[in-house]
């Protein structure tokens with residue numbers, strides 16, 4: 414039984430469908446009601462049991478609510494994919510809006526802590542589980558014009574390490590995924606805002622310059638992130654915890 418936040422978005426939807434194809438029941442969580450119900454229909458259409466929860470992952474009572482509903486619906490939780498997030502604003506650090514900075518820390522960091530905190534006892538009752546947090550390649554390197562986003566993803570990498578050590582005795586493994594650029598609506602916003610502030614002249618220029626630098630020459634597909642998630646959540650990864658798994662076509666090495 415898997416709980417997936419940001420289930421209405423590109424990576425979250427692919428994750429729901431991948432885990433559903435492997436027989437998991439899904440609790441899909443998102444703030445965007447329309448996108449969430451589209452995902453739920455797709456998962457249901459694929460033959461899996463699915464329960465949707467509209468929740469703000471940065472709000473502790475709403476996080477507790479999705480955990481309680483997951484346990485009530487399916488009797489327990491085996492996997493949490495702490496994946497919902499925002500990119501904030503493309504801007505040099507001195508122009509980053511203070512409210513956007515606060516939102517980034519609430520939605521990208523606090524949500525990950527709350528999810529891990531609230532799911533812990535449910536996983537303990539089940540004899541263990543797997544938590545996978547979505548960090549980013551931006552959590553491992555400098556990200557000019559994405560100052561707050563990069564900071565928030567560095568925090569996810571750090572929280573993953575400490576949570577892994579704190580929860581190991583409960584047989585709860587905690588890892589994070591660090592994607593490079595993935596083909597979702599989030600990257601469309603980054604491309605568009607990069608054009609707006611004059612970093613590039615067009616979205617095509619943004620994409621082409623990334624692809625020329627990336628050794629494998631293209632953006633990551635959401636299904637490829639979902640495949641990594643499925644591995645990290647499976648017994649095949651039984652001795653992997655506290656790790657940051659990069660999936661970026663070699664970009665960080667270029």
Ligand SMILES: NC(=O)c1ccc[n+]([C@@H]2O[C@H](COP(=O)([O-])OP(=O)(O)OC[C@H]3O[C@@H](n4cnc5c(N)ncnc54)[C@H](O)[C@@H]3O)[C@@H](O)[C@H]2O)c1
Pocket residue numbers: 418419420421422423424425442443444445448468469470471496497498499500520547548549550591592593594595596597598599600
């Ligand atoms: N797309 C990329 O290039 C990329 C790269 C690295 C990491 N990531 C990370 O992957 C994760 C998923 O992003 P995506 O690319 O699928 O983007 P997306 O915009 O398609 O999906 C994000 C989802 O999170 C939901 N969400 C936002 N704020 C929320 C809140 N407060 N409560 C509940 N749900 C909320 C949105 O409604 C949306 O459905 C994010 O954490 C993002 O930072 C994305």
